[in-house]
Amino acid sequence: MGVRLTVKMINLDPRAKIVIVLCLSTLAVFFNTPGSLLIVLIITLLLLQIFQVKYISLIYKFRRLLPVLLVLLFVQSAFTGHGQVLIAFGDVHILTTGGVSSAGCVLLRMLILFGSAMIIATSNSRDYVLALVQLKIPYEIAFMVLIALRFLPIFIQEANDTLIAMQLRGVDIKKVAWGKKIKYFTYIFSPLVSNVLIKANQLAISMEARGFRVYPRRTYLRVLKYNLLDYLITILSLSLTLAVLTLSIVR
Amino acid sequence: MAFMELLQVSFSYRGQKQLLNDINFSIHNEGITALTGPNGIGKTTLSKLMVGMLVPTTGHITLKGQDISGMTLAQIGRLVGYVFQNPEKQLFCPTVSEEISFGLQNLELPEHDVQRLVKENLPYFELEHLAQSFPLQLSEGEKRRLAIAAVLVLEPELLVLDEPTTGLDAYRKHLLGECLKKIVASERGVFMISHDNNFINRYASRILILENGRLKEHGC
Incomplete structure (x- = not known):
């Protein structure tokens, strides 16, 4: 039961x-x-x-x-x-x-x-896109939400990797003074922003190459x-x- | 005493089956040790354990006789240099020059020594013309060369390289190989993970094979 x-x-x-x-x-x-x-x-x-x-x-x-x-x-x-x-x-x-x-x-x-x-x-995050679309939210916006959800853990992992790489090159993050710590955090932030832009650009090209928004309407493999x-x-x-x-x- | 020793090391990611099982081996800071094995078998995981990025589920790892669980990443990084499989992960400075100088500045070297070492390393890795470029906009091969240069300039006693030949052309593989020989000649060791059998056979003095979570020595 x-x-x-x-x-x-x-x-x-x-x-x-x-x-x-x-x-x-x-x-x-x-x-x-x-x-x-x-x-x-x-x-x-x-x-x-x-x-x-x-x-x-x-x-x-x-x-x-x-x-x-x-x-x-x-x-x-x-x-x-x-x-x-x-x-x-x-x-x-x-x-x-x-x-x-x-x-x-x-x-x-x-x-x-x-x-x-x-x-x-x-x-599944895919189901939320369908749910949002069926709630009459434009597919582009729903898809953006899905992408944000999907990429968030990847970006967290990338930021973590950068922090580890920094420490392996001699930065003892726990002992560093706050002023320097902020500087190091900007080092994490800049590759992250750059990666977001690069990934967004690659994703846009890949989606357009697969016919995204070629026609005003689209069909769905599954309907909720x-x-x-x-x-x-x-x-x-x-x-x-x-x-x-x-x-x-x-x- | 071995430079690094892995004693009965086992590891599994949370909620997954055991990836590495009872790994025992030691590395001296001399010669080139190559680790090979099929994809997804845990080679990168093993290298991450060796530099303290991951903690073994059981067993322990010592570095110069000291358990690395009691050391910070910065302390480990002074002795062991690590080049990631994906070099992008370790590039975070605004320019190529700064990327190479980052670790040197953390060693608190005088500015003129930092400048000299950067100037020496840029041409060796054919990055001189890219000195003021943004690292993430370089080609894959250039990023890899930069990642290796940024770690090598710190002169670690053991250099751990994860798939160092990926994205390098034949000429640059040769350069890398010659560079590794120079490191070995300066009484330092290299541990590399690679699928490039030609490269391994040409440069490695010891080959380890990881299979089904266990490690065996080539020829044993």
């Missing part, structure tokens, strides 16, 4: 997945209390579990965000001044319950946004079909989100 549900959910139409992600993101942006955001996060994690996405590594990666959250915690406590004061230095509030709540909200919100975005990764489960999920997601938002506003 569980396996069948997982298979059905993974095979959902990409448009239905986009709706789920939009609903979760809307709720994450709308809610402003740790309690309500925690409920949205639990729903997101349950969905990730159903979609068989390994989300533990995502949570683990968020440890890098902890210094930023700590800064936020003290900034919010010192400047917004709401909530009960937990630690104070003279008249300056070092830590308040309001600050703790704000920092918690930022963490939960980011977890929901990144977690919900992981649902997108359960479909919205089935009953897709309709159900879409209606359920939208109606639940609208109901929760309406209730929150009315209250």
Whole structure:
């Protein structure tokens, strides 16, 4: 039963997945209390579990965000001044319950946004182009989105390789002063921009050589079909989100 | 003591089956060692392990008796020069001259020594007329020559070259071979990955073959 549900959910139409992600993101942006955001996060994690996405590594990666959250915690406590004061230095509030709540909200919100975005990764990027085209978005724009998604990991890898090459030629990046570090980062940036332009040019030539935009219309090897489960999920997601938002506003 | 030693090194990329299995070998900083084997067998992975770009799943690698897991890439790079299979990956400076001088400046050499070494190396690799060109706009062969020049100028004790002859014409292969001979003559070692049997047979003093994740010595 569980396996069948997982298979059905993974095979959902990409448009239905986009709706789920939009609903979760809307709720994450709308809610402003740790309690309500925690409920949205639990729903997101349950969905990730159903979609068989390994989300533990995502949570683990968020440890890098902890210094930023700590800064936020003290900034919010010192400047917004709401909530009960937990630690104070003279008249300056070092830590308040309001600050703790704000920092918690930022963490939960980011977890929901990144977690919900992981649902997108359960479909082939090619299917999202079809989904966008069937949502009447021009093919050129949809294709650009696909290309950006496809090339992003390659560019990250290239930047990483350049950084390694630099270190192997004597740069100890951890010991370098900030001024020099910025200079070295420009060294990573310039080949990356150049490579993007070269690849874009090569891709454009290759696409035109294969008849891209020769005719105003194009046919597709596969056409996405919205089935009953897709309709159900879409209606359920939208109606639940609208109901929760309406209730929150009315209250 | 061997310059570099790999002891019971195994490696697998995350979520994939084991690529390298119980690799044991040592390299002295002398002679030319060639590594050959079919495509996708893990030759480049092995070279990346040797320069600390990857970490073995099990086993360890020592460089001059020191475990490289405790060394930074910059420290390894002082002893081992690495030329990538795709030279574009290691070209990042705005001009060819700066590309060659980059590593020398990190060694904190005086400016006149840096200038002298750049001037000596540019003509040797036939890059003199391209001194002010943008490296990524060079031809494939020129990029490869530049990548090799930028690493060789640092005079590493061991030079690791991944497919160095790709994109080079016969004359430049000969130049590269002669250059490798000069390196060896200056009591330094070369480890190269190559499919170019003619080049290997002509220049290599030791041939290693990687097959099914295991390493064997040619002739053994």
